[in-house]
Amino acid sequence: TQLLEQSPQFLSIQEGENLTVYCNSSSVFSSLQWYRQEPGEGPVLLVTVVTGGEVKKLKRLTFQFGDARKDSSLHITAAQPGDTGLYLCAGPGGFKTIFGAGTRLFVKA
């Protein structure tokens, strides 16, 4: 069974700090996606990584796919209150998308 484990589960930081959240699996994934979800809303797709070792940047967010395509990380530089939300990683698993449990980030002003 393919599983995605995310860590930490919860993170509370001050505005301006840097942070990294992780998504790990014992299985190889052909691609991984990262989503951000705000309370009461659906998850919004941030990025898809496909190639082992790939690094993608989205403004202050940097996404990396592990060389073996079993893990991924999301690094946020100089976090802002607007970054607050639930960050989910996901990958294909048969005819469905497998989601991690998420990292809940709270950035205090």
Next chain:
Amino acid sequence: KAGVTQTPRYLIKTRGQQVTLSCSPISGHRSVSWYQQTPGQGLQFLFEYFSETQRNKGNFPGRFSGRQFSNSRSEMNVSTLELGDSALYLCASSLGRGRITEAFFGQGTRLTVV
């Protein structure tokens, strides 16, 4: 292009009633998946439809059912509602094939069972 549309946004139902939720996927997407999200359980997969056929099903009781129409729109039905069915129900659409399976979510339907 238009995103995924879920209706209604909010619902309040009484125990024992039944409810139908609707999802219109992105144009051209043939796969629709449904998820239940509760604070303690995260995103729980309900089922996935592709071209009107259910391809995959999660571990939910038979009270939860769905269908997909020829235009890819999907409905989800929950019968004999229980208090524990209160949750945010999310629909996601995707192309449904290929190596990259990006899912695009609707805003969800918040169901409250009283």
